Amino acid sequence: MQKEEFIKKIVNFVEKSEDNFVSDEDAIYPNLAGMKIYEVPLVGFARADDELFITEFKKKGIIHPEYMTPLEWLPGSKTVISLFLPFTKEIKNSNRNKIDEPYESGIPQRCSAEWLHARIEGQIFLNKITDYIQSILENEGFETICPTTSGKLHMITPYISTWSERHAAYTAGLGTFGLSKGLITQKGMAGRFGSVITNAEFEADIRPYSEPFEYCTMCGACMMKCPVSAIDQARGCALGKDQLICGPYVSGSKLPPHGSNQRVRYGCGKCQSGVPCESGIPPKKF
Secondary structure (H helix, E strand, C coil), X not given: CCHHHHHHHHHHHHXXXXXXXXXXXXXXXXXXXXXXXXXXXXXXXXXXXXXXXXXXXXXXXXXXXXXXXXXXXXXXXXXXXXXXXXXXXXXXXXXXXXCCCCCCXXXXXXXXXXXXXXXXXXXXXXXXXXXXXXXXXXXXXXXXXXXXCCCCXXXXXXXXXXXCHHHHHHHCCCEEECCCCCEEECCECCEEEEEEEECCCCCCCCCCCCCCCCCCCCCCHHHHHCCCCCECHHHCCCCCECHHHXXXXXXXXXXXXXXXXCECXXXXXXXXXXXXXXCCCCXXXX
């Protein structure tokens, strides 16, 4: 299959699927029914045997020695397909306030209702996108695996797992890391990542950068937006965000089941909203 044709199929699926819109039964507020979640995605390709996967990411302090390479996930694999799904402007704008009103009386809400939908319903749709990609390739006779939906993904430590969507995206040329540990792409940081590993061979994209933090200007905007001071510019880009502070705050924001599907929602995303890298690569400081 031609690479351009393959990307077009993915883009069309995102743009035309009804699952890319909040349904009436899931809407936290009636006015959010029909809200679009994602804009046009970025799609990147990396070689499954790229040295970053094989050697670099297994180093302690990068990811972990127990990190699984694409070849360990799928022996004989040739390509890692990485996706970045940018949130719509409506979702990003909604989450710029420091404090948000709770949608149920007495229950604290740490991000906008729109952002909650983007995080939860957005992830559900992202899983459907990777399923769709797998179906395209498997119908052509290729093998595939999506680590995050395979049932084989496991946590090595509380904040490190056997696969990293951000590191796959970095390898596939989609972006570089920022102070808040998110990945800054051409369409910014506010969105979600997914990936599929396959033995189908696509030409790898050339990474337009040479350093892992190349796009981050260390402006400190994400640090100032963080409600629990989990980000410290003084520690440098690699160690700027303390997950031991961030993680409990986000997981502690879980709200009671809501809607006919009784989904539990939680989130924050303040370090991705209203910052210079929200929707694109920030201009370099001179």
